[in-house]
Amino acid sequence: MYFDNSATTQPYQEVLSAYRKASESYFANPSSFHHKGGEAERLLESARSQIARELDVKPEHCFFTSGGTEGNNIVLKGSAEARKNLGRHIITTAVEHPSVMETCVYLEEKGYRVTYLPVGRDGRISIKDLHQALEPDTILVTIGHTNSEIGAVQPIEAIGEILSSYPGIYFHTDYVQGAAKIPLNIEKAGLDFVTVSAHKFHGLKGTGVLYKHPRTLLEPLIHGGGQESGVRSGTENTAGAAAMAKALRLAKESYTANSSRIEEIKAWTAARLQESGGVLNSPFSGGSPFILNVSFPGIKPEVLVEALAERGASISTKTACASKNSEPSAVILAAAGERKLAESAVRISFSADTKKEEAAHLCSMCEEVLPQLKKVMEEQQ
Numbered sequence: 290m291y292f293d294n295s296a297t298t299q300p301y302q303e304v305l306s307a308y309r310k311a312s313e314s315y316f317a318n319p320s321s322f323h324h325k326g327g328e329a330e331r332l333l334e335s336a337r338s339q340i341a342r343e344l345d346v347k348p349e350h351c352f353f354t355s356g357g358t359e360g361n362n363i364v365l366k367g368s369a370e371a372r373k374n375l376g377r378h379i380i381t382t383a384v385e386h387p388s389v390m391e392t393c394v395y396l397e398e399k400g401y402r403v404t405y406l407p408v409g410r411d412g413r414i415s416i417k418d419l420h421q422a423l424e425p426d427t428i429l430v431t432i433g434h435t436n437s438e439i440g441a442v443q444p445i446e447a448i449g450e451i452l453s454s455y456p457g458i459y460f461h462t463d464y465v466q467g468a469a470k471i472p473l474n475i476e477k478a479g480l481d482f483v484t485v486s487a488h489k490f491h492g493l494k495g496t497g498v499l500y501k502h503p504r505t506l507l508e509p510l511i512h513g514g515g516q517e518s519g520v521r522s523g524t525e526n527t528a529g530a531a532a533m534a535k536a537l538r539l540a541k542e543s544y545t546a547n548s549s550r551i552e553e554i555k556a557w558t559a560a561r562l563q564e565s566g567g568v569l570n571s572p573f574s575g576g577s578p579f580i581l582n583v584s585f586p587g588i589k590p591e592v593l594v595e596a597l598a599e600r601g602a603s604i605s606t607k608t609a610c611a612s613k614n615s616e617p618s619a620v621i622l623a624a625a626g627e628r629k630l631a632e633s634a635v636r637i638s639f640s641a642d643t644k645k646e647e648a649a650h651l652c653s654m655c656e657e658v659l660p661q662l663k664k665v666m667e668e669q670q
Contacts, residue, residue: 460480
């Protein structure tokens, strides 16, 4: 049983078929001038148009990347470098994905100032705090849409409304955990940059897209052939783009149809895990239906994850990009403020295909395993 869909999702069979077909029939370099190159370029542009349609933006504002981490780095480093003469202040939150947090640390080392907004127990920022953090030399606000560990959804449109009065500030959101699952009106929110990664919605790893508003300037991270209008040089992954377009369309249909059902499964699972001593870290009001974070104080999360894995269930500790870091979850520390919860948190993440029977089986496993682990931990003290 697989409950680690926030780390990655199983590719749809239709997506794998689309990738194979494109790899076999459209293998040429889309930058080549010959007939085969032209065919590959047309498929690439068709995929771009399909993705833009699903995101409700214009195709010429969408650029292919390798995924969320690269997209976030392009935005943060590229906009900071392009606008360093206008200001050196950036605003983010204390609960961002490592690809944002580590990039902000890097930029601080390069002389930029970064404000890390606090969050409440629900994992959301205060609009008042954001307003107060704005400075004359603020050049970028980067706030993730859906938190990858606890599922908190930030008030992106409200943030965009505030920033509409500050046209000199770029607005970016990491939409990796929200794309296809939680609607976002990119243009209405006033977003300048949006990052998306295909493998979070049943596409393939190594493929992503960056929405970039035409008013923005970016210094590219990668120089070379000038592909993707110079935003991201390098031969495009035509087959990956075609597969991503297919995945986004299918996932939007499936997640929209199953969102309410998964919300019910999440609530049912949370209640049952609370009966086993679990402390909920995920918000239910304003949170993703697909992410449930629970702490079992006194139990090491990696031990629980391993015990469940031996019984055929896959869950995780924190975001996959930080899962091998033994430190307590920085997200739980920021939201809950209790180290004992941050040291004992596990994440259960659902897909649109998750069945209640699977969740029930997982809960039964936890009811079996937790007393055993607790006894072992007490004996070791």
